[in-house]
Amino acid sequence: xxxxxxxxxxxxxxxIVNDEALSPILLGRCLRIGYSGRGSHLEVRHGDAxxxxxxxxxxxxxxxxxxxxxxxxxTYVRSTNSVYLLRDTDQxxxxxxxxxxxxxxxxxxxxxxxxxxxxxxxxxxxxxxPLTFKASFAGAKNLYVLVSDATGLSAGWTSLGTxxxx
Numbered sequence: 001x002x003x004x005x006x007x008x009x010x011x012x013x014x015x016i017v018n019d020e021a022l023s024p025i026l027l028g029r030c031l032r033i034g035y036s037g038r039g040s041h042l043e044v045r046h047g048d049a050x051x052x053x054x055x056x057x058x059x060x061x062x063x064x065x066x067x068x069x070x071x072x073x074x075t076y077v078r079s080t081n082s083v084y085l086l087r088d089t090d091q092x093x094x095x096x097x098x099x100x101x102x103x104x105x106x107x108x109x110x111x112x113x114x115x116x117x118x119x120x121x122x123x124x125x126x127x128x129x130p131l132t133f134k135a136s137f138a139g140a141k142n143l144y145v146l147v148s149d150a151t152g153l154s155a156g157w158t159s160l161g162t163x164x165x166x
Contacts, residue, residue, distance in 0.1 A: 040130075040131045040132070040133065040165075040166065041115065041128055041129065041130050041131070042060070042127075042128070042129045042131060043126065043127070043128050043129075044058070044060055044126070044127045044129070044145065044160075045124050045125065045126045045127075046058050046124070046125045046126075046127075046145070046147045047123050047124050047125075048123055048125070048147075048149055049123060050123075050149065051120075051122065051123055052120035052121065052122065052123060052124055052125040053078075053120055054149045054150050055078060055125045055147060055148075055149055055150075056077070056078055056079070056148050056149055056150050056152075057075055057076065057077050057078070057146075057147070057148045058075070058076045058125060058127060058145065058146075058147045058148075059073070059074065059075040059076075059145065059146040059147070060073075060074045060075075060127075060129070060143065060144070060145055061073045061074075061142075061143070061144040061145075061146075061157070062109070062141045062142070062143055062144075062163070062165065063141060063142060063144070064140070064141060064142060065142070066142075066144055066157050068086055068088075068091075069088055070088060070107075070108065071108060071141075072085075072106070072108050072109035072131065072133070072137065072141075073085070073086040074086075074111060074129065075093070076118060076127055080095070080097075081097060081098050081118070082095045082096060082097050082098065083095075083096050083098065083111060083116060083127070083129065084096075085104050085105070085106055085109070085110075085111045086106065087104075087106045087107075088106055088107055088108075089106075089107070094106070094111075096111050096112070096113045096116060097113060098113070098116050098117065098118050099113060099116065099117070100113035100114075100116075101113055101114055105132075107134065107136075108133065108134055108136070108137040109131050109132060109133050109134065109137060110131065110132040110133075111129065111130065111131055112130045112131075112132070114130065115128065115130035116128065116129060116130055133165045133166060137165055138164075138165050138166060139164060139165060140162055140163070140164050140165075141162065141163055141164070141165050142159060142160075142161070142162055142163075143159070143160040143161060143162070143163055144157050144158065144159055144160065145157070145158050145160055146158070
């Protein structure tokens, strides 16, 4: 991945701190994970030296490995201002428009439009994802991001560290 190795310092269960500044090309950072019960709000920030509006897609995968099957796989698409959750059973993308009242879920997690925000500020795109997790998905998970810009440039899947799903 672009930017080399990253050092993560677990602050407390459910929170990951990245001590590396944003890469000049593309890099995702998970800044804050807060949760209560089976619900979580994940805040992920992505950077692009050409500005946040140059980011075309930003994906997040919560899973024990880089595999879309059996995980919680979400992709933000700027052109539709929507976040899509992949349903495992038929590989269908389920859309939620930012700020809507829609709720979608797969066998492992759910995403709500209420509280879903996307903010572009300078070179940084911030996503706040209100997620719920099924009891069967609880436990240690890896967080991976994949960001692509308007020309298709990507740093590839980048590991952000681990997190324990409630």
